Amino acid sequence: MASTELLPERGLQKRPRAPHAGPIAGRLELLFELVRRDVKQRYRGSVLGVAWTLLNPLIFMLVYSLVFGKFLRVQYPGGSATVFILSGLLAWTFFSQALVMATNSIVANAALVRKVAFPWMLLTVSSVIAALVNYAISLLLLIPFMLLSHKGVGPPILAAPFLVLVTFALALGFGLMLAAGNVYLRDLTYLVNLGTLIWFYITPIIYPFTLVQSKFSGHGLEGELAHIVLYINPMTWVVLGFQDVLVFDRWPQHWHGLGYSFVFSMASIWLGLWVFRRLRRRFAEEV
């Protein structure tokens, strides 16, 4: 029969199959692409580009060191207000930026989440990694100021990756919770902005930890409260660690606090994963 020759027979045509990445490799590739997108997105279309990543903390640092160091005459240990403030400020900028970006990571990709099934969690993870990339760039800012104040770095710098890891883990854990929650409750976007502002002031970034210790020791309830807030804040110990490494060129002194921050950060990741997995069931319909 003439007509049957024209019909392709099922299963007989063998065309090379398009390869698909395995579940792990595929996720890593996708994560890589998403990070690339998030980073590019930030630097595309702005004239100053990377300069903003440096300019922003630079200006804040100058303002803080002027107001606190010069006007209010706060005594910064280690002699240099600029390096002291910068060491904590850069880590904080990373943390708060990661939180803000993570909070919006699912909502901002609503079109994608509604139409394509893929591990949506990677959107949140990539936003935190993108903040980490910005952080790495912003670290360049430390170089001139450390040279200016004759600070060197020794072996204690090896503790820095661990400090970054804890910050990253904290941001990711909270970020996962916020990203998932924001799908259902859009107020979180605003609450996060407010929350990070308050959190900034209860972290010893622009004032020395020792100042609070000495000012509030023996001040009764008020002092107790200030201490408790400072002590339970996991970012306190991370920032102190950065100050130890960069300002004093010594190994982090508060190992107990840092251990607590590490455990806290791991717990937050565990909780973040749990919350995210519970809430993602209705993402596509609620986003």
Place this chain on the structure above:
Amino acid sequence: MAEPAVAINNVSKRFRVYHQRAGTLKQSLIDRRHSRFEEFWAVRDVNLEVAEGESIGIIGENGSGKSTLLKCVAGILVQDNGTITVRGRLASLLEVGAGFHPDFTGRENIYLNGAILGLPRRYITSILDTIVEFAELQQFIDNPVKTYSSGMFTRLGFAIAVNLDPDILLVDEVLAVGDEAFQRRCMERINALRAEGRTLIFVSHAMDSVRAVCDRCLWIEHGVVRDLGEVNAVTSAYVADVNRREEVEMGVSESSTIDDSPGRMGVRLTGVELSGPDGPTSVLNTGDPVSVSIAYEAPAPLLGARFTISFLRSDGAPILSVPTDDGETGLGALPRQGEVRLRLPGLPFLEGVYLITVDVTEITTGQHYKRLERVRRFRVHSAEHREVGMALLGHTWELPHVGAPAAGR
């Protein structure tokens, strides 16, 4: 029997309909006691087994739950009850170009979209030229996607999607967008996948597309399965059901009143009725035997009267006027009261809405006894026909045959 590629067991999906646009903290705190939303079942107790290599169509009205079911299979939505088992690599094509970033170039978006859909970067690099060529975007591939026309956007999205190469492909109304050439390419690609023994679940409103690519068909109505079976049987039943409901909406001719006031010489038209194969109707199919009957009354026998029935397009353009003439009524007399009937053995009109105008004139002078303009309105469906246009004309095709002596060689 081999295990099915997709097994849907008792799947139900519930949606929330918010009374107000909720989702702010204030409301959720204030409205703690009142429920902010109602729930409804978008899909209810659906069962379906799709064998490997089989192609299933899902049809139903807008909001019937077809897309919801498909999204559950895709894993975008999670069903509230029941289980869905998928064997094999699954890809869903619910929207082409979903997740394109407007500020990124076409090239960047190919990598990003490819990664989202699960293609390795190295593989995308190797087929990049093919994708660009397929999308016909050679000159524009390094421009931001936001500068693309919607056609370019769609082409690029589809060019990436055709390279997915899944075991099971879910398609939702993708063919509804894009121009004819694009749609044809989509269909070609889908048929190629079918020919390779891939499994297909295809949601569409276009019955001819469903018939062209599917073996079986699932008809969903208000979230429940209305029918499941061989594709032609189910789609025909669906079309018949839609027609029936439309008929009710348009109003069957019997029920509607006409102007039966006396015209010149006291001639009155008391009824105009359009009938299909099953009696009076206002919804017909191309090829149906049709009759139009006109009931009249006059004070005296009508001498030399001519009845004319005209068919018009819905915009009023005349298509066909059929007068009674010498051969039929001649110049002879018609009784004082009676009915004239025009029969069309096969309605030649294709898909659309048409109007009927009726005239009664004096045959010698051409003077009107009575005229009823646009007295009837009817809809024609031609789902069974491939022809496009206004009317069906008799035709045959002659094609060359393989093996037959070729002419002119």
